[in-house]
Each structure stands twice: as structure tokens, then as C-alpha cells.
Amino acid sequence: MSERVVLGQKNPEDLEASNDLMTINMGPSHPAMHGTVRLVLQIEGERIVASDVQPGYLHRCFEKEAEYATYNQVFPYTDRLNYLSPMLNNVGFALAVETLLDITDDIPLRTQYIRVMVGEISRITDHLTCIGASAMELGGFTVFLYLIKVREWFYELLEELCGARLTYSYVRIGGVSHDLTENFTIRLKDILARTKNMLSETETMLTNNKIFRDRMENVAIVSKEDAIAWGFTGPCGRASGLDYDVRKDYPYLIYDRLAFDVPVGEHGDCYDRYLVRLEEIKQSMSMLDQCMEQIEPGPIVVDDLRVSMPAKKEVYNTIEGMIAHFKHVVDGVKVPAGETYGFTEGGNGELGFFIVSDGTGRPYKCHVRSPSFTTLQALPFMIKNALISDVIPTFGMINMIGGECDR
Numbered sequence: 001m002s003e004r005v006v007l008g009q010k011n012p013e014d015l016e017a018s019n020d021l022m023t024i025n026m027g028p029s030h031p032a033m034h035g036t037v038r039l040v041l042q043i044e045g046e047r048i049v050a051s052d053v054q055p056g057y058l059h060r061c062f063e064k065e066a067e068y069a070t071y072n073q074v075f076p077y078t079d080r081l082n083y084l085s086p087m088l089n090n091v092g093f094a095l096a097v098e099t100l101l102d103i104t105d106d107i108p109l110r111t112q113y114i115r116v117m118v119g120e121i122s123r124i125t126d127h128l129t130c131i132g133a134s135a136m137e138l139g140g141f142t143v144f145l146y147l148i149k150v151r152e153w154f155y156e157l158l159e160e161l162c163g164a165r166l167t168y169s170y171v172r173i174g175g176v177s178h179d180l181t182e183n184f185t186i187r188l189k190d191i192l193a194r195t196k197n198m199l200s201e202t203e204t205m206l207t208n209n210k211i212f213r214d215r216m217e218n219v220a221i222v223s224k225e226d227a228i229a230w231g232f233t234g235p236c237g238r239a240s241g242l243d244y245d246v247r248k249d250y251p252y253l254i255y256d257r258l259a260f261d262v263p264v265g266e267h268g269d270c271y272d273r274y275l276v277r278l279e280e281i282k283q284s285m286s287m288l289d290q291c292m293e294q295i296e297p298g299p300i301v302v303d304d305l306r307v308s309m310p311a312k313k314e315v316y317n318t319i320e321g322m323i324a325h326f327k328h329v330v331d332g333v334k335v336p337a338g339e340t341y342g343f344t345e346g347g348n349g350e351l352g353f354f355i356v357s358d359g360t361g362r363p364y365k366c367h368v369r370s371p372s373f374t375t376l377q378a379l380p381f382m383i384k385n386a387l388i389s390d391v392i393p394t395f396g397m398i399n400m401i402g403g404e405c406d407r
Helices: 012-017 062-066 072-079 086-101 109-137 141-162 184-206 210-216 224-230 234-239 270-294 312-317 319-330 371-376 379-383 388-398
Strands: 022-026 037-044 047-055 338-346 349-357 363-369
Touching (some): 047 388, 062 072, 062 363, 086 109, 109 270, 210 270, 210 388, 224 234, 234 349, 270 388, 349 371
Antiparallel strands (some): 022 037, 037 047, 349 363
8 A cells, every 4th residue: 555645734813814715616417416416615715614515406305205104104304315225224214113013023033134135235325426426426437337337236126126126115114015026146245246256356356456545645634533423324334433323233033043244444534434335335345245144034024913914815805905005005104202313324325214203193293314314414624624536536426315414
């Protein structure tokens, strides 16, 4: 590894005292801002003195919409939070509601494996998009094409499973909508084998590429202490040396049955964030291999008509099934009054749902702790005294998803 050089030695007090400052807009139309955020930069020459981050150009209205939908009807809204890993959002919301229902121990084992599998596939597609898009914005267009091609393989597999390419709405309270397709594991094994080859190509093109490393190393350094103070979790927190992963520290579903490592960085710069995400893809692939070996036949939903939809055959042929279906659609799953905070490991860190139930079939309140929004708040701190060009890799490695920053 080449020697790291610390950039930006100019005294910050001198910058702020200068009268020769210019205010410029960066986004929302700037290609690297993806149309979802605006930066107002105060600069001296090419160096950033101060910045104002303005998200909100992509409004999902998640928390308010959830108050008017039944618990199962909220799933399409969770898809639109982090739309690069929507399955993880589905799973996180379901687990929070199931905690209020006190049925977490009743979820069928096969369902738990399925949730982990689709979740880890979504984590892979999330990281592939982050690395590919960031490489493209730094001039590595070939890497972008390679990784988006890999992402397409996983998208096609999930589309075969649930009928949608991007917003899946696959998980249900108490289970999943339907079982894995007959050839799901065969296709997944083939995709994982091809993905390993493509990741090897990616590492060859990026990891020791001088241009890539010059743009990433020692850029937007965040210490472990600062990461904790800003509330970093996920790849950004782990790149700063924070050894925290919900799957390890607070195991849920069947993660305690899987062997996997949590990659942790040392320098807390953009390059470490890239390396952490790359390694997490490999760990997710390993977990998928283990799941395919361990998963066994069984039910995919809780056997309780108060929680799960009856089979279509029962709806059409029995009065009990028809009534149960009607009550689920009109009134929703009746969740006991109370409140809970359920948290899982999302694509960008700790994804939490704080749900307040008033005993009806609709949430009284549903607040989401979205990791992208938490990380984005530190952007002005990360780019202060940096060059304008450093905003590109910094913003890319934060992996800010506009749907999660909706407030």
C-alpha cells in the first residue's frame, strides 16, 4: 500500500477570516448528487470553508402514510426507503411488528432462512451499486458496467421470486408471501460463482489503481470517536474502526447459526469505506452459501389466522377463510397496544423502526431510524477544508439514498 499523505494543511481560522469567499450550488442537478440532494458550498478557491446540506428532493412521506395503512399495507412504503436494498427494509419492519405481537419465536424456521437470504442478496445489490456508481463518478466506467451487470443477475432472481424488480413487498407479518421458486438455489449458486469472478476483476481494476487510490485515500477521514459522536453505523462506522454489526451484537432470525466476519477499517477514509463494502459482499455471499446448505422444507408463515392471510383455496371454499381474508384486508392485523423499537442491520447501518400501536390494525405512529439520514448529517464536517473534487468520492461512499432521508 502506498504511503498516505494528509491533505488540507491550511489553517481553518485563516480560511474563515478570508473575505475572498464564493458561494456555489452543487446539486440537485449535479450528476454526482443523483438529483436528490443540494449542497451549498462556501469556498475559497477550490477549498471548502463551509457547506449546507439540503436533502428532501425525493419525498416519500413514509411516516405519515404508515398511519393510514394496515400493517401489511406498509410494506410497499418500506420498499421505497432504501430502494437499493428493499428486502432488508421489509424484514426490519416485519420483525418490529412481530415483536409487538410477541410471535418472534413462532416464525417458522424456513421463513427465517428465506428472510436472511433475500436480505443478504439485497445487501449485495446495495454495495454493488455504491461501489459501481462511485467508481464511475471517478472515471471508472468499466467497473460500473461490470457491477451493474452483476446486480442485474440478482434483480432477475428476485423478480422470479416475487414478481417485481425493485420494490418487492415480499415479506408479510408472520412470514413471507410465498415460498422460494423450485430452481431458486440452483440459480443462486450459479450467480454467486459468476459474481466471484466479477469481484476479482473489480479488485484488479480498483484496489491498487493509482488514480482511484489518490482520489479515495485520506479523503473525508472520520475517527472512531467522531463516528460514534455522529451516530455512524454500518460500513461507514466500521470503516472508522467501530466494530458494531447488529447481526453479530444483537443476533436476529438465524444469524447466530451463520459463521461470518465483520470487516473493520483503520483509517476511516473513503478508501476504507470501499474496502469494507467489498469485503461485506464476500461475507454475504458466504452466508448465502451456508443458508442454502442449512435450509429445510417447512411452512413459510405463522399458522394463525389472526396474523396470516388464509390460503386462496380456503378463501374461495370456506366461510371461515373468507371472513378471515375480509378482516385482514379491511381492518388489518390487530396489534396489541404498546410501543417497540426494532432494529436490524440495513444496507447502510442500523435500520430501526419505532412503532406505537393503539390496538387497531394500523400503526398509531411509525418512525424510521434510517442510516443514510444519520450519516448524511456529518457531510459538512467530512468535507470541511477539503477540495471541491473530494465531495464526489465522499458523497459516493456515504451512499446516501434519497428515500431514507425523507422527513
